[in-house]
Amino acid sequence: MAFRRFGTAFAIASTLAIAASPAYAVVEIQWWHAMAGANNDVVVKLANDFNASQSDYKIVPTYKGGYADTLNAGIAAFRAGNAPGIMQVFEVGTATMMAAKGAIKPVYQLMKEQGEPFDPQSYLPAITGYYSTAKGEMLSFPFNSSSMVLWVNLDALKEAGIAEPPKTWPQLFEDAKKLHAKHPTCGFSSSWITWGLIEQFSAWHNVPIGTKANGLDGFDTVLEFNTPLETKLLENLAELQKDKSYDYSGRTNTGEGRFTSGECPLYLTSSAFYPSVKANAKFAYTAVPMPYFPDVNGAPQNSIIGGASLWVMGGKSAEEYKGIAKFFTFLSDTDRQVYLHEVSGYLPITKAAYEKTKASGFYEKNPILEVPLKELTNKSPTENSRGLRFGGMVQMRDVWSEEIEAALAGKKSAKEALDAAVSRGDQMLRQFERTAVK
Amino acid sequence: MENRAIFSGRMLAYLLVLPQFAISLIFFYWPAIQALWQSFLVQDAFGLSTEFVWFENYVNLLRTPEYYQAIGVTLVFSAFVVVLSLVIGLLLAVMANHNVTGVQIYRTFLIIPYAVAPAVASVLFIFMFQPGLGMIARALQSAGIDWNPILNGTHAMILVIIVAVWNQISYNFLFFLAGLQSIPKSVIEAAAIDGARPVRRFWTIVFPLLSPTTFFLIIINITYVFFNTLGIIDTATGGGPNGATQTLVYKVFQDGKVGADLGGSAAQSVILMIIVVVLTAFQFRYVEKKVHY
Numbered sequence: 001m002a003f004r005r006f007g008t009a010f011a012i013a014s015t016l017a018i019a020a021s022p023a024y025a026v027v028e029i030q031w032w033h034a035m036a037g038a039n040n041d042v043v044v045k046l047a048n049d050f051n052a053s054q055s056d057y058k059i060v061p062t063y064k065g066g067y068a069d070t071l072n073a074g075i076a077a078f079r080a081g082n083a084p085g086i087m088q089v090f091e092v093g094t095a096t097m098m099a100a101k102g103a104i105k106p107v108y109q110l111m112k113e114q115g116e117p118f119d120p121q122s123y124l125p126a127i128t129g130y131y132s133t134a135k136g137e138m139l140s141f142p143f144n145s146s147s148m149v150l151w152v153n154l155d156a157l158k159e160a161g162i163a164e165p166p167k168t169w170p171q172l173f174e175d176a177k178k179l180h181a182k183h184p185t186c187g188f189s190s191s192w193i194t195w196g197l198i199e200q201f202s203a204w205h206n207v208p209i210g211t212k213a214n215g216l217d218g219f220d221t222v223l224e225f226n227t228p229l230e231t232k233l234l235e236n237l238a239e240l241q242k243d244k245s246y247d248y249s250g251r252t253n254t255g256e257g258r259f260t261s262g263e264c265p266l267y268l269t270s271s272a273f274y275p276s277v278k279a280n281a282k283f284a285y286t287a288v289p290m291p292y293f294p295d296v297n298g299a300p301q302n303s304i305i306g307g308a309s310l311w312v313m314g315g316k317s318a319e320e321y322k323g324i325a326k327f328f329t330f331l332s333d334t335d336r337q338v339y340l341h342e343v344s345g346y347l348p349i350t351k352a353a354y355e356k357t358k359a360s361g362f363y364e365k366n367p368i369l370e371v372p373l374k375e376l377t378n379k380s381p382t383e384n385s386r387g388l389r390f391g392g393m394v395q396m397r398d399v400w401s402e403e404i405e406a407a408l409a410g411k412k413s414a415k416e417a418l419d420a421a422v423s424r425g426d427q428m429l430r431q432f433e434r435t436a437v438k
Numbered sequence: 439m440e441n442r443a444i445f446s447g448r449m450l451a452y453l454l455v456l457p458q459f460a461i462s463l464i465f466f467y468w469p470a471i472q473a474l475w476q477s478f479l480v481q482d483a484f485g486l487s488t489e490f491v492w493f494e495n496y497v498n499l500l501r502t503p504e505y506y507q508a509i510g511v512t513l514v515f516s517a518f519v520v521v522l523s524l525v526i527g528l529l530l531a532v533m534a535n536h537n538v539t540g541v542q543i544y545r546t547f548l549i550i551p552y553a554v555a556p557a558v559a560s561v562l563f564i565f566m567f568q569p570g571l572g573m574i575a576r577a578l579q580s581a582g583i584d585w586n587p588i589l590n591g592t593h594a595m596i597l598v599i600i601v602a603v604w605n606q607i608s609y610n611f612l613f614f615l616a617g618l619q620s621i622p623k624s625v626i627e628a629a630a631i632d633g634a635r636p637v638r639r640f641w642t643i644v645f646p647l648l649s650p651t652t653f654f655l656i657i658i659n660i661t662y663v664f665f666n667t668l669g670i671i672d673t674a675t676g677g678g679p680n681g682a683t684q685t686l687v688y689k690v691f692q693d694g695k696v697g698a699d700l701g702g703s704a705a706q707s708v709i710l711m712i713i714v715v716v717l718t719a720f721q722f723r724y725v726e727k728k729v730h731y
Contacts, residue, residue, distance in 0.1 A: 072695055079485050096698065100484040185570055241589070248589050251676065255588075263570060395697035398677075405679040409589045431699065435482035435489070 027319045029327070030084035031061045034070040034308065038275055039144070042344045050330050057323030059086075067093070067308065068394055074313070078103050083313040085320050086327075088143060090308045091130060092393035095215065097311050098139060099391060099436035105312045105321070107328065108137045114325035122332075126302060126376040127349050130387035131309050134217050140309040141328050145347045146272040147303045147372035148192070148200045150291060154284040156183065156265035165288045172266065172291045173236055173245075179265050180245040187245040190268035191253040194400045195306060196290075198225055201233060203385035204290055204375075206301035210429075214388035219433040221390065223425045226418035229296065234407050234414035241408045248408050251401040270306055271372035274345040287368045289375050301385045303375040305347070342366075347373060390425075391432025399424045470711070476704035483698035495705035504681060505689070505706075512664070512685040515595065519602045519663045524655060526603065527610025532640070534611070535618045545615070552608035556601075556669035563601045564674055587675060591682025594675045598683050601670050606662060610655055617651035618644065649729040657721060664714055686710050 035043045040063060047059040064070040067090035074087045089097055097104055111118035120128060120138055131140045150172075152165040160179050166172040176187035190196050202209045208224055215221040240246035247264070249255025259267035260280040268290065277285060292299040312324055330336070337353035340346055342362060348354045354373060357363065363370040381387075390396055400421045407417035445451040477496070480489045499505050534545050551559070566574045569586045578585040587594040621644060629639045645652075668687050671677060677684035677692060684692070687710060694703030 068696060072698075075483050075698065096483050099482060100486055102486060103484045250588050251678070258570065261571075392697055392699070395692065395699075398692065398696065402678065402680045405589060409591070409679065411680065428697075431480075432482075435480055435487050 025056075026058045027056060027317075027323050028058050028060055029086065029320050029323050031059050031086040031088075031310075032064045032070055032074060032084040033061055033088040034064060034067045034090070035088070035144070036063065039344060042340065042346075046331070046336075046340075049336075050327055053330065054326070057326065059323075059327060071096070071394070078313065083315070085313060085316055085324055087311050087313060088308045089140070089311050091306055091387075092390075092397065094131060094140070094309070095219075095389045095391040095393060095432070098389070099219070099432070103314050104139075105314050105316075106137065106139045107141050107312060108139070110312055110321055110325055111328065114322055116325040116329050118329075122350050122352065124347075124349060124351055124354065124376070126381060127305050127347065129381055130305055134213075140311045141331070142305075142309045142349045143307070143331075143346075144272070144344075145305040145307040145349065146270045146345075147305060147347070147375045148196050148268060148290055149271045149287040149371050149375070150289070151259055151267040151269065151273065151277065152286050152288060153259070153262065153265035153281075154286055156262070156283070160265075165286065166266075166291055167288070168294050169233065169236070169291045170293070173240060176240055176245040176266060180243065183263065183265055185244055186247040186258060186264040187240070188266040188268075189247050189249045189255060189258060189264040191249060191256055192269060192306070193248070193251050193404055194397045196268050197233065197237075197404065198230070198400060199388060200290060200303055201230065203302065203304045204292055204300050205229065205296045206298040206382055206384050207296075208384045209388055210390065213383045213386060215390045215429075216386055216388070219391065219429075219436050221429060223390075223422045223429070226415070226422045229293065230418055231414045232293075234404065234418065238408050238410065238414060242410070248405070251398070271347075271369075272307070272345055274368060287371050289371060289378075300375075300378060302378040302381055303372070304385060304387050305376065307346075341369075345369065347376070390429060391436065392428045396425050396428055399428070473704045473707045476700050477708050478701075479704075480701045491701070495701045496709070499702060499705050499709070504684075507681050508684050508686050508689045511595075511681070511683065512687075515599065515602075515667075515683070515685055516660065516663045518599045519606065519667070520656065520659045522599070522603045523606040523610055523659060524652070527607045527655075528614050528652075530607065530611050531614035531618055532644075534615060548611050549608050551604055552606075552612070554605065556605055556666060557673045559605045560598075560601050560670045560673035563597065563604070567597055587679075589679050591679055594679060594683050598667070598671055598674050601674060602663065602667050605670070606659065609662075610659070613651050613655055614648070617648045621647050646730050650731055653721070653725060653729045656725070657718060660717060661714065664710070686713075 031043075031047065033043055043061050047061045051058050062084075064073045067088075070087065071089055071093050074083060074089070077083045083103075108118070108120070120132070120136060123138075123142070127142045127145050128138055129136075131142055132138045150165065154165075156179060157165065157175070159182060160175075162175050162178060166175045172188065178187075180187035199209060202214075202225055207227060207229060208214060210221040210223045210225070212218040212221040237246050241248060249258060249264075253269060253273075256267070256269055256273055256276065258264040259269075259273075260277060262281075262283060271287065274287075289300065290303065310328075312321070316324075332350060334350060334352045334356060337348045337350055338356050338360075341348040341353060341357060348357060358370075403412070403417040403421035403424075406412040406420075407414045412420070478490060478492060480491050480494070481487065530548055534541060534548065554562070564572070566572045567585070567587065569575045569579075569588060575585050584590075585593060587597045625643060625647075626639060629643050634642070664685075665687055667685065668691055671683055671685060671688050672691070675683045677688050686706065690703050690706045690710065693699045693706065697703070
């Protein structure tokens with residue numbers, strides 16, 4: 001008896017409690033991202049600043065793990081019917097996102113529908129070109145972009161009697177061998193192995209990775225990077241790997257500590273490595289543009305960006321879209337871009353922000369931060385250097401990495417490895433093309 | 439006296455079994471059926487376009503050389519991990535079965551590794567074996583061995599075997615210890631009186647009496663090495679270098695989660711499930727005959 005009375009009382013009380021909670025007028029927008037550590041602080045600050053600047057919308061950022069995990073979480077959420085409003089997807093996920101018509105809302109459409117001021121010309125073409133259609137319509141909003149640079153341990157170079165950092169690959173190979181005398185475990189190393197040795201390498205030398213402008217113009221692209229030039233690079237590295245003048249450090253950036261610890265005096269990795277280097281390197285350092293083969297006509301061309309962009313998911317309410325459009329306008333504000341760039345090392349996405357930073361003399365005091373920008377704007381992008389867009393890129397990079405590993409370990413010749421990488425990659429591209437929503 | 443529970447009415451019996459049945463249905467049968475269904479489809483990552491393709495995923499799979507490599511890797515990996523963790527677990531259990539001072543402390547320390555999550559165990563070992571920075575790696579290199587699991591497939595395999603065995607020894611140790619302690623002392627003493635030496639006593643008396651435990655552990659260990667080692671491989675080597683540590687289950691994970699190829703991944707899960715079912719059925723049919731209950 002007592003139990004039943006208690007039960008009814010409890011039921012009434014909880015219903016009242018729920019009914020009594022006030023209905024919020026603020027529209028909440030979920031933002032799923034992959035920024036950890038110091039970058040997470042930047043994301044949180046941006047969201048807080050936006051929320052404080054107006055009272056209609058509230059951006060709620062949630063860290064979902066690394067880039068691949070965030071993308072998977074987003075896909076799973078979409079399949080379950082509750083995708084976030086904004087999702088940060090790394091650059092190589094672009095093809096997957098683009099092919100999912102209905103799952104995403106292109107940015108240019110969003111901004112037009114919401115009547116937000118939006119001029120694609122005001123953005124740096126090297127950055128937005130990657131995330132746009134062949135007609136120049138922006139599909140996603142660039143957020144954090146970086147380029148690949150060569151980090152140099154100046155003290156180690158001086159010790160080995162090298163006058164200045166290498167500009168070309170042949171010079172780099174020579175320097176690596178010289179540095180190897182004092183650094184027997186590593187003269188030169190690199191991170192993001194496929195980004196550096198295949199993707200950036202091809203764009204920097206104005207040679208194609210695949211047909212159809214590296215996939216930007218169509219899903220029926222075919223890979224073609226198994227060229228004599230690429231073979232030459234891989235053969236040289238495999239040769240240097242034998243005595244560790246070049247030492248492989250893994251597929252992603254887990255080996256970056258080898259530079260800041262002083263083990264590897266020359267290190268090819270993202271410009272986003274800057275905050276770590278600044279905090280941890282106990283030697284004189286600098287960053288220079290990626291090396292190139294001087295006998296290739298047109299090298300160096302321009303580099304392609306790495307990093308991620310913000311995608312707007314489909315099927316959301318009109319209210320949310322209004323808020324998201326306002327948020328993108330907020331992000332494009334020049335002063336905000338300047339602040340973001342100077343504090344986090346992210347590249348500015350608008351021309352105005354770049355010019356303003358230049359004019360303020362910032363780059364005189366911090367020349368390293370201008371190196372990636374100079375690489376991106378080195379020359380006007382060609383078909384081979386606007387970017388790349390291959391389906392299933394996450395796994396494709398694993399496949400290419402596997403073949404590079406086989407070549408470096410001496411299990412296959414460089415040519416065999418590259419041919420296998422191309423044929424396996426093509427299989428994946430055909431599979432993707434088949435399932436892409438027409 | 440019957441060794442089972444007897445119920446006066448059927449309702450209570452069904453009600454008690456219902457939760458377990460519901461869990462099995464939701465977490466085992468439903469995903470298995472869905473995997474079977476998905477293995478006949480080709481889909482894009484977001485599930486927006488679906489095409490029914492009969493057995494095409496299976497055919498493509500059997501045409502991929504990397505799949506056969508994964509089968510080979512799995513066989514080597516399983517053989518080493520199962521044999522090593524059972525043998526070392528048994529050895530330690532036999533040694534810990536004596537009444538020496540501090541035996542409880544030894545037993546506790548031997549059981550602790552099981553409490554460490556596989557991924558964490560993997561990270562611990564990476565710290566020690568990381569070429570260039572790890573303690574053991576540096577010791578190996580100063581001894582002249584060029585330890586490099588990032589580029590050398592055999593080294594990578596050795597690393598994951600060590601981690602998997604380390605994690606699993608405690609589990610086997612625990613069961614073997616319990617099994618050893620349930621052997622009546624009188625039987626062993628009788629053998630000792632008859633003049634049997636310790637080693638002879640072990641192989642003719644203790645080991646056969648331990649066979650139910652051994653049989654159980656073989657099945658559990660095989661299941662463990664086929665499925666639970668995913669965390670270890672992911673954190674230690676990521677399936678590399680060049681597929682040297684890409685077991686069947688890791689390939690399922692990579693193709694499904696990383697590659698977003700749910701059809702191919704589902705086909706692989708189905709094949710993997712069939713392999714393990716066949717293995718277990720084989721064991722129950724032939725090995726169980728040798729078990730003394």
